[in-house]
Amino acid sequence: MNLLDVRDLRVSFPTADGIVQAVRGVSFTVEPGRTLGIVGESGSGKSVSVQTLMGLTAGADVDGEALFDGQDLLTMGEREMRRVRGAQIAMIFQDPLSSLHPHYRVGWQIIEMIREHEPQMSKAEARKRAIEMLGLVGIPQPDRRVDDYPHQFSGGMRQRAMIAMGLSLHPKLIIADEPTTALDATVQAQILDLMRRLQREFDTALIMITHDLGVIADMADDVLVMYGGKAAEESDRRTLYYRPHHPYTKGLLESVPGASGAKGTRLKPIPGQPPSLINLPGGCVFHPRCEYVMARCRTEAPPLHAVATDESGTDGTHLSACWLPRDAIGLTPAAEEMRLAAVTEGGGPKANGAATPAPKTDVTKTDASASDAPDASAPKTDVSKAPAQAEPNEEGTE
Numbered sequence: 001m002n003l004l005d006v007r008d009l010r011v012s013f014p015t016a017d018g019i020v021q022a023v024r025g026v027s028f029t030v031e032p033g034r035t036l037g038i039v040g041e042s043g044s045g046k047s048v049s050v051q052t053l054m055g056l057t058a059g060a061d062v063d064g065e066a067l068f069d070g071q072d073l074l075t076m077g078e079r080e081m082r083r084v085r086g087a088q089i090a091m092i093f094q095d096p097l098s099s100l101h102p103h104y105r106v107g108w109q110i111i112e113m114i115r116e117h118e119p120q121m122s123k124a125e126a127r128k129r130a131i132e133m134l135g136l137v138g139i140p141q142p143d144r145r146v147d148d149y150p151h152q153f154s155g156g157m158r159q160r161a162m163i164a165m166g167l168s169l170h171p172k173l174i175i176a177d178e179p180t181t182a183l184d185a186t187v188q189a190q191i192l193d194l195m196r197r198l199q200r201e202f203d204t205a206l207i208m209i210t211h212d213l214g215v216i217a218d219m220a221d222d223v224l225v226m227y228g229g230k231a232a233e234e235s236d237r238r239t240l241y242y243r244p245h246h247p248y249t250k251g252l253l254e255s256v257p258g259a260s261g262a263k264g265t266r267l268k269p270i271p272g273q274p275p276s277l278i279n280l281p282g283g284c285v286f287h288p289r290c291e292y293v294m295a296r297c298r299t300e301a302p303p304l305h306a307v308a309t310d311e312s313g314t315d316g317t318h319l320s321a322c323w324l325p326r327d328a329i330g331l332t333p334a335a336e337e338m339r340l341a342a343v344t345e346g347g348g349p350k351a352n353g354a355a356t357p358a359p360k361t362d363v364t365k366t367d368a369s370a371s372d373a374p375d376a377s378a379p380k381t382d383v384s385k386a387p388a389q390a391e392p393n394e395e396g397t398e
């Protein structure tokens with residue numbers, strides 16, 4: 001049974017400039033003990049999706065359903081939500097100081113959190129648990145460091161302390177939002193390793209939000225690729241890396257060294273910028289940047305639908321929101337031929353390796369003032385990290 005079942009989540013923010021449609025109908029599930037990686041460029045709606053689940057998007061208009069252990073997080077009262085937050089769902093952020101208060105000792109903060117959720121526990125017992133947890137996450141001399149202030153810890157230690165705090169109540173689900181982005185590569189690898197180890201030990205489910213495909217390759221069982229507030233593609237990690245269907249996923253893989261299943265190919269950044277979430281382009285939201293754009297892409301938004309999982313067809317677990325043929329998966333010459341043939345037949349310009357921005361007159365607007373040209377307020381592309389080893393960490397390649 002799914003631990004978390006998010007259905008058709010929609011989140012928008014009314015602002016002076018217009019309505020920011022941050023999340024536009026996203027569905028995903030997380031099973032106990034498994035890791036869902038959510039990946040996409042800056043501004044694709046990753047953080048807003050999970051913050052909404054935790055009741056942390058004040059002022060937003062929210063719609064949809066998010067069943068956690070059968071209970072809808074989106075309709076939960078604040079009191080109930082406070083019980084769930086921390087005890088059942090823990091959040092780990094990029095900046096540990098967003099969780100650790102600089103003026104209080106690290107251990108005291110962990111102890112307070114434990115006692116808030118388990119008031120029957122004595123201070124001494126809670127302190128013992130805090131020391132145990134700090135030891136478990138690799139803080140040296142935890143019985144002494146428990147009395148340190150956050151500034152006495154290095155960045156990596158603070159991140160470890162936040163993980164210790166997150167895990168001290170043995171939550172069923174951890175949501176980690178770019179947990180290692182601010183850390184150098186060695187510390188990042190140690191922290192990810194630690195999270196994997198603890199996850200196995202406690203059988204915790206994990207949602208890992210990142211723009212770094214290397215982190216996804218290291219950690220995720222399943223992957224949700226987001227673009228413009230929507231799911232572009234969903235599958236298990238291996239299918240995503242070796243048999244991507246959506247041109248956006250393919251573009252992400254081709255823009256990161258070592259991430260693409262095709263060896264020896266040249267790096268190719270995705271041209272253009274993500275769309276403004278106030279003025280979304282009509283049709284497929286990715287079409288202004290897509291090298292395989294066809295006539296219908298400019299007017300009809302493709303639904304997320306099952307595409308081929310491998311050569312034998314679909315098993316229903318590989319979903320993509322793209323009009324290209326269902327069998328056009330992967331980075332092989334045969335798949336590329338299939339895509340190019342579809343583009344020719346579909347009335348698009350011949351794909352020549354460069355994005356072909358759609359002419360403005362062709363675009364069906366989502367509202368009267370909409371423009372397909374990304375505007376200045378559009379977030380910048382930031383899937384730019386170059387992980388040393390960005391392939392799925394399992395044996396065998398194809």
Ligand SMILES: Nc1ncnc2c1ncn2[C@@H]1O[C@H](COP(=O)(O)OP(=O)(O)OP(=O)(O)O)[C@@H](O)[C@H]1O
Pocket residue numbers: 013015020022040041042043044045046047048049211277379
């Ligand atoms: N409170 C808010 N009011 C208005 N717009 C918001 C608010 N919070 C987020 N947004 C907008 O929602 C969109 C999605 O933001 P989100 O933080 O989810 O993106 P992301 O994919 O997590 O990117 P990043 O990796 O940069 O955090 C962005 O355009 C952002 O500016």
